[in-house]
Amino acid sequence: MPNHAIEARHLVKRYGPTTALGGIDLDVPTGTVTAVLGPNGAGKTTAVRILTTLSEADEGQATVAGFDVRTQAREVRRRIGLAAQDATVDPLLTGRENLVMLGELHQMSRKESAGRATELLAEFSLDDAADRVTSGYSGGMRRRLDLAATLVARPEVLFLDEPTTGLDPRARRELWTVLDTLVDRGTTVLLTTQYLDEAERLADDIIVIDQGQVIARGNARQLKRQVGGDHVQVIVADAGDLPRATRIVAGVTGAEPVVDAATRSITAPTSQGVAAVVTAAAELAAAQVPVDDLSLRQPTLDDVFLTLTGSTCDGPDNADVAIAQEASA
Amino acid sequence: MTLTTTTTTTTPKPGPPTAAPPGAPAAESLRPPRGVFHDTWVIARRGLVHMKRQPEQLSDATIQPIMFVVMFAYVFGGAIAVPGGGSYREFLMGGIFAQTIVFTAFGVALSLAHDRKNQAVDRFRSLPIARGAVLGGHAVASLLKTLLPIILMSLCGLLIGWRIRDGLANAVVGYLLLIGFAFAMIWVGVLLGSLVATPEGVTGIAFGVLFPVTFVASTFVPTSTMPGVLRVIAEWNPVTTLSDAVRVQFGNPNAPPAPGDPWSIAHPMAYSIIWMVLIVAVCAPLAVRAYQRSITK
Numbered sequence: 001m002p003n004h005a006i007e008a009r010h011l012v013k014r015y016g017p018t019t020a021l022g023g024i025d026l027d028v029p030t031g032t033v034t035a036v037l038g039p040n041g042a043g044k045t046t047a048v049r050i051l052t053t054l055s056e057a058d059e060g061q062a063t064v065a066g067f068d069v070r071t072q073a074r075e076v077r078r079r080i081g082l083a084a085q086d087a088t089v090d091p092l093l094t095g096r097e098n099l100v101m102l103g104e105l106h107q108m109s110r111k112e113s114a115g116r117a118t119e120l121l122a123e124f125s126l127d128d129a130a131d132r133v134t135s136g137y138s139g140g141m142r143r144r145l146d147l148a149a150t151l152v153a154r155p156e157v158l159f160l161d162e163p164t165t166g167l168d169p170r171a172r173r174e175l176w177t178v179l180d181t182l183v184d185r186g187t188t189v190l191l192t193t194q195y196l197d198e199a200e201r202l203a204d205d206i207i208v209i210d211q212g213q214v215i216a217r218g219n220a221r222q223l224k225r226q227v228g229g230d231h232v233q234v235i236v237a238d239a240g241d242l243p244r245a246t247r248i249v250a251g252v253t254g255a256e257p258v259v260d261a262a263t264r265s266i267t268a269p270t271s272q273g274v275a276a277v278v279t280a281a282a283e284l285a286a287a288q289v290p291v292d293d294l295s296l297r298q299p300t301l302d303d304v305f306l307t308l309t310g311s312t313c314d315g316p317d318n319a320d321v322a323i324a325q326e327a328s329a
Numbered sequence: 330m331t332l333t334t335t336t337t338t339t340t341p342k343p344g345p346p347t348a349a350p351p352g353a354p355a356a357e358s359l360r361p362p363r364g365v366f367h368d369t370w371v372i373a374r375r376g377l378v379h380m381k382r383q384p385e386q387l388s389d390a391t392i393q394p395i396m397f398v399v400m401f402a403y404v405f406g407g408a409i410a411v412p413g414g415g416s417y418r419e420f421l422m423g424g425i426f427a428q429t430i431v432f433t434a435f436g437v438a439l440s441l442a443h444d445r446k447n448q449a450v451d452r453f454r455s456l457p458i459a460r461g462a463v464l465g466g467h468a469v470a471s472l473l474k475t476l477l478p479i480i481l482m483s484l485c486g487l488l489i490g491w492r493i494r495d496g497l498a499n500a501v502v503g504y505l506l507l508i509g510f511a512f513a514m515i516w517v518g519v520l521l522g523s524l525v526a527t528p529e530g531v532t533g534i535a536f537g538v539l540f541p542v543t544f545v546a547s548t549f550v551p552t553s554t555m556p557g558v559l560r561v562i563a564e565w566n567p568v569t570t571l572s573d574a575v576r577v578q579f580g581n582p583n584a585p586p587a588p589g590d591p592w593s594i595a596h597p598m599a600y601s602i603i604w605m606v607l608i609v610a611v612c613a614p615l616a617v618r619a620y621q622r623s624i625t626k
Contacts, residue, residue: 052455055625077457078359088448092382093375104371105456107360133382149452153360 005030005065005157005188006051012059013046013212020046022212023060026190028157028205033189035203037196037305043212044192045085048161051190052082065156078106081150085161089145091135095126098134098145099152106153113152120148124178140171147178158182160191164198176201196301206301208308215308223304231297232276234266237290242266245289252280267297365459372453372466373473376440380474386439389432389535390478394425395485401549402489412551415582422486423576423583424548426507427568429478431543433511435535437471437518441620442528450624464620468515475511479504495580503578506601510571513605516612523619547572551584552594564591567604573597 006028013021021043028034036044049055051064053073061068067075089098096117103113121130124144134142143163150158163179164172179202183189193199199206200220208216208223216223232253236245242259249257249266253276257268270276277296284291380387401409402418411420444450453463493500525531545559546552546568555563563569574597576583586595593600 054451054454074457077455080455082452082455084448084451086448088452090375090449091447092379097378101371101375102452102456105368105453105458107363107367107457 003030004028006034006062006190008047008051008060008062010060011047011050011057011062013043013050013055013057019212021050021057024209024212024214026051026062026207028188028190030188031186032204033183033191033202034205034207035199036190036192036207036209037194037199037301038192038209039194041211042209044209045161046212047209048082048159048190048192052080052159053077054082078153079156080159081153081155081157082159083143083146083150083161083163085165089134089137089142089149092133094131094133095121095137095145096130099149102149103152108153116152120151124148138171140167140174143167143171143175144178147175151182155187157188157190160189162192162194165194172198196305200301208305210308216304220301223301224299226304226308229299230270230273230276231267231299232270232280233293233295233297234280234284234291235293236264236266237292239264241289244287245284245291248283248287248289249280252276252283264292270296362457362459365462365465368458368462369465369469372463373469376467376470377473379440380470380477386436387474387477389435390429390474391481393432394429394478394482397428397549398422398425398482398485398489405549409550411582411584412553413582413585416490417582418489419486419491419581420551420576420583421549422482422491423579423581424546424572425482425486426479426575427510427546427572428543428548429482430475430507430511430571431514431539431568432535433471433475433514434518434521435531435539436474437467437515438522438525438531438535439528440467440471441519441522442525442531445526445623446528454624461617464519464617467519468512471515471518472508472512475508479507491579491581493579495578499578499580503575506571506574506578506598510601510605513608513612516609516616519616520612520619523616523623542566543568547584553584565593567601570594570597570600570604574601 004027006026008024008026010023010025011021012019012023024043024047026034026036026047036047038044046055050057051062051069053069053076056070061070063069064076065079067079069076089095090101093101096114099117099120100110100113103116104110106113108116118130121127124147126141126145126148129137129141134145137145147160147163150160160179164175167175176198179189179191183202189202191198191202203220205219206217206223207214216226218226232249234245234249236242239261242261242264246257246259246266249268253268253270253272255268255270257266259266272279274296277294281291281294284294384391398421401421406417406421409417411417450463521534522531525534545555545563546566547563548568552560552563552569570593573583573594575581577597
């Protein structure tokens with residue numbers, strides 16, 4: 001077992017004239033979680049399909065758990081678990097039947113497989129629904145079963161393609177907790193997501209991809225630093241105070257503030273941290289400018305994403321193109 | 330890479346030796362392959378459960394043939410005479426058996442299309458299963474599924490006066506021919522299911538192609554009643570010879586051989602077997618290739 005559970009070099013995948021992956025490199029250290037973050041159509045699913053032996057790259061090569069995905073596909077398949085984008089549990093089988101079947105296809109005996117299924121159903125709080133046909137499951141239950149299904153054979157490397165897409169916030173949080181326990185056991189995880197908070201919450205490393213290219217990588221802190229530091233944000237109670245307040249903020253930070261009249265907000269970068277907020281508060285009070293909100297804003301991964309790609313991740317145009325690409329993928 | 334190196338190195342962080350937590354990657358997760366027959370049977374069992382849970386998917390093998398029996402035996406049957414005499418209802422059953430068997434292709438194609446729609450294909454492909462097990466599983470399940478309509482149609486036939494009249498041995502040969510032809514039709518189904526993208530498309534093509542093929546034949550009426558070109562097509566249609574061969578094996582009434590008959594009509598059993606072999610020889614390799622292409626996008 002190498003230090004890197006997943007190693008990919010210059011993966012290229014084209015679908016006709018569309019380049020889904022334009023030569024990406026990936027390294028996932030053993031026992032860590034890496035999130036591949038990107039909008040629809042960025043190439044996330046394509047990358048996962050190549051690494052899980054479902055699709056062949058046009059160029060480049062990759063190893064998973066030390067085995068070449070192209071020439072040693074079977075060895076790779078023995079060691080991985082894949083939760084595809086849409087939960088792929090069999091709708092006509094019960095939860096238990098699904099898990100037992102997958103266990104048997106992972107070359108377990110029927111008895112061992114049944115035992116493992118019972119274990120997993122309990123662990124994922126599905127025991128009550130175990131003997132019901134999964135077409136009647138809720139979205140969250142189906143995802144949990146799908147995740148349980150990937151763990152049947154205790155994989156070394158787990159691939160989760162947008163594990164929480166389409167889940168309501170509560171089901172999402174529940175799934176995160178489940179993922180935490182997996183990570184604690186030392187399973188290597190590669191997950192893809194469109195949600196920045198999810199990447200930040202779950203992953204050690206984040207790889208941002210857009211249009212088949214890696215555009216940034218690092219942990220959440222490093223990525224945020226790429227966008228710059230903290231910002232002081234003031235929201236004045238009365239739009240008429242904007243010019244006065246802007247002068248004060250400019251004086252405190254020494255930078256040119258960005259003013260948004262619609263939200264009555266003034267934002268300016270600062271390197272002084274909380275001290276800038278304290279000074280600004282004192283000066284605004286002295287000038288008798290009523291303020292609704294005064295805060296030190298740290299850049300979110302959304303800011304990172306917007307800065308790096310120069311586009312919003314869910315703009316309508318972008319999404320349409322993306323859906324078309326994902327569909328052709 | 331040996332199992333030992335795998336065990337020692339899957340521990341992510343070096344530290345004091347502790348018992349592996351449940352669910353941690355372990356060497357025991359690497360099991361030797363149990364072989365293609367095991368994997369095929371596991372996937373075939375899934376197909377049989379599907380059949381049990383979704384009986385409406387079986388309508389082409391249950392309701393539909395019964396409907397045809399009722400329609401032809403009681404609605405049109407009175408107006409149809411079997412050349413050479415004998416009961417039309419007994420003549421009809423051979424055709425119903427043949428039609429049901431031809432529709433085997435539809436069931437296979439439909440389950441393949443559903444698998445692709447539900448992404449079951451991807452799930453299977455990410456598992457360490459033997460090559461060919463998925464298609465093999467579908468084939469085995471379909472073959473077992475054809476036993477149901479064969480039994481059902483036999484019972485239905487008995488109710489309306491159909492009988493096995495030429496001894497058990499011949500009847501067994503007749504049933505084996507049906508099962509053999511069903512096996513051939515499975516590959517037609519795999520080909521269809523791999524080339525057509527959606528379950529809806531499969532249904533459309535099945536009804537657009539399979540119905541004419543089973544109607545321009547001696548399935549419901551003797552070919553001698555058909556006009557010129559249609560009659561020639563029917564005489565060389567393997568559905569005709571399959572129906573005729575089954576009638577012969579069961580000792581049921583059939584159009585008597587005439588001096589001017591083409592070879593197919595004179596030797597229905599041999600001609601049907603030739604088709605069966607041809608279909609398997611041509612369709613199976615094409616089907617496997619089309620299937621592979623349909624799943625590796």
